[in-house]
Amino acid sequence: QQQVKQSPQSLIVQKGGISIINCAYENTAFDYFPWYQQFPGKGPALLIAIRPDVSEKKEGRFTISFNKSAKQFSLHIMDSQPGDSATYFCAASIDQAGTALIFGKGTTLSVSS
Amino acid sequence: EAQVTQNPRYLITVTGKKLTVTCSQNMNHEYMSWYRQDPGLGLRQIYYSMNVEVTDKGDVPEGYKVSRKEKRNFPLILESPSPNQTSLYFCASSMTGGTGANVLTFGAGSRLTVL
Numbered sequence: 664q665q666q667v668k669q670s671p672q673s674l675i676v677q678k679g680g681i682s683i684i685n686c687a688y689e690n691t692a693f694d695y696f697p698w699y700q701q702f703p704g705k706g707p708a709l710l711i712a713i714r715p716d717v718s719e720k721k722e723g724r725f726t727i728s729f730n731k732s733a734k735q736f737s738l739h740i741m742d743s744q745p746g747d748s749a750t751y752f753c754a755a756s757i758d759q760a761g762t763a764l765i766f767g768k769g770t771t772l773s774v775s776s
Numbered sequence: 777e778a779q780v781t782q783n784p785r786y787l788i789t790v791t792g793k794k795l796t797v798t799c800s801q802n803m804n805h806e807y808m809s810w811y812r813q814d815p816g817l818g819l820r821q822i823y824y825s826m827n828v829e830v831t832d833k834g835d836v837p838e839g840y841k842v843s844r845k846e847k848r849n850f851p852l853i854l855e856s857p858s859p860n861q862t863s864l865y866f867c868a869s870s871m872t873g874g875t876g877a878n879v880l881t882f883g884a885g886s887r888l889t890v891l
Contacts, residue, residue: 672816697879706780706866706882707819752819763809763834764880768818 667755669767676774682740684770686753689734695758698727698738699766701750710751711738714758743774778803782867782883789857790891797852797886799867807870808850809834809880810842812863819866825850857890864888 668687676682688696697712713720713727713736720727726739740747753767780801789795801808809824811834821834825844839861841853850869854861864887868880 669818699880704884706868706884707880708882709879712879763821763824766819768816 667753667765667767669753669770671770672768673771674773676740676743676772678743678745678774678776680743680774682743682747682772682774683737684751684753684772685735685737686755686767687733687735688755688765690755690765691734692757693755693765695756696727696729696736697754697764698725699752699754701752701769703749707750707752740772743772745774745776748772748774778881780867780869780881780883782865782886784886785884786887788889788891791858792856795854795857795888797854797865797867797888799850799852799883800848801850801867801869801881802848803869803871803881804847805869805871805881806847808844809868810840810850810852811866811868812836813866813885814863822852822865854888857888859890862888862890 670685698710699707700710701707711722711725713729715731718729724741729736751770754764756762756764783798806827810822811819813819820836822840823842825831831842864885866885867883870880
């Protein structure tokens, strides 16, 4: 009930290509879905987040697509760049004080130049 | 600069030798949490704290202790470390209440090796 399943575990994309990472959740009470980006040697940092009242959110080259009925959401990175090479974690939670974020297991993205 | 500071960043120790990883935040956040990151397992929550003197177990609390005597500090204590606690540890904090309550700010991580 509490899991967030993330795929793929690793991804190699050519520069300029589209990177797509998928996540699925089970708990229908979740109402906050962030993506965190982690560079080597650094802690994760919030990249972009969405709430279930919208189906898509875009910030620059990064887009979250959300499918409430399928209980799935995905991160799309357009025009992928070598600087996007990082580990990406999806997460889900009930957005209230102190509620734990449930993280996916992460996707390591490598963008080749 | 708003940040979460962890120390030490790297530590090699031996089985059974007590150690403490410190965590401090300067954002007046009420919520603080410890995670461990292992290959293929992602981020797993160890302990969290809603406020001073309020702590609770996460998903993998065995072998760890925490305390929250001050709002800014949340140390992670390994009373008797074992090799299966070799991992990368992250402290994180967030505000409480309101929209975006769960935006976590993470520290840079502490890589612990237990021999």
